[in-house]
Every structure is written in structure tokens, then in C-alpha cells.
Amino acid sequence: MTLELIVFIGAILFGIFMYWRESKGNGLYRFFNKMINSKELQMKPQDKTGFVYQQTFLLRLVFVGFLFLIGIVIVRFLIPIDIATISIFASMIVGTLAGTYLANFIFKSSEVIDEKSDSIEDMVHDTIEKGKDFIEDLKTKDAKDVIEKTKEVPKVEEKSARERLKDKGLM
Numbered sequence: 001m002t003l004e005l006i007v008f009i010g011a012i013l014f015g016i017f018m019y020w021r022e023s024k025g026n027g028l029y030r031f032f033n034k035m036i037n038s039k040e041l042q043m044k045p046q047d048k049t050g051f052v053y054q055q056t057f058l059l060r061l062v063f064v065g066f067l068f069l070i071g072i073v074i075v076r077f078l079i080p081i082d083i084a085t086i087s088i089f090a091s092m093i094v095g096t097l098a099g100t101y102l103a104n105f106i107f108k109s110s111e112v113i114d115e116k117s118d119s120i121e122d123m124v125h126d127t128i129e130k131g132k133d134f135i136e137d138l139k140t141k142d143a144k145d146v147i148e149k150t151k152e153v154p155k156v157e158e159k160s161a162r163e164r165l166k167d168k169g170l171m
Helices: 002-024 027-036 057-078 086-151 159-170
Strands: none
Touching: 002 086, 002 159
């Protein structure tokens, strides 16, 4: 169980690294694309698609599974010890996919923060100014209310409810 957990965490880090590497350049994917596809079907120069970068879940799963399948076959021939079990294989695939989606989330959120940082800063400053204006309005309204209360003429005292009932003879 601990080996699988270590492999899973390592696979998450590998997925993050793989996603980051393909976001910077997709030369290997372009190479295979040129080898496999005809001239009309090859990807355009401005296309940044890679094996995991900007791919759907199913294609990411196929590419990552194929990568680890080749890796396990190579390890089985190099090291005859049976360490490549199905559970470790599954942990590597799931961890790598989780790492790619985690890296995607980090990249997207950093882009949004970079884009919105100026507008957020302006929004915070506007909110602070509105708050200051509101506090000043409250201070001036309180001062005006105190002045108005002192200027008010005292009301003529009315009879109490008990006295009115007595006057009507109900009590």
C-alpha cells in the first residue's frame, strides 16, 4: 500500500511536469503528427495541442496509458523482478491524469488572476472610497440629527391612555 501511495504522488508530480512541458512546446507531438498524418491533416503551426495539453479526457487516458504500458514492458525486460503490478499501473495512470488536470487548473487560475489583477485592484479601491464616503455621510447625518433634535420644540404633553379612558367613563 505504501509503495502504491508513493507511486501515486510521484505520478501526480509527473503529470504536472508533463503538462507544463507540453504547454511550453509540443515538438514530440508534432513529430508524430507529421509521421502519421498526410499533409492536409497535419496540425497547423499555431496549434499548441500535445499528448496531454489541450486534449480531451479520453485521449489523455489513451496516451498516458500507452506511455506507462511501454514503460512497464521495458522495465519487465530490464529488471526481471515482478514489481510492475496492475495496482501500481493503475495508480500511475490515475495519478498522472490527476496531475495534468491539477496543472491545468493552476495554469488557468494564474492566467485569470493575471488578467483580472488590474480590474480587481480598481474594484478594491472603488469599494474603499465608497466605504469612506458612506462613513462620512453617517457622521454628517448624525451631527445633523443631533442639531435637529436640540432645535425641536418640546411637544405638548398629551393625556395618558388611562386618563382618556377615565374621561370617557370607561374606567
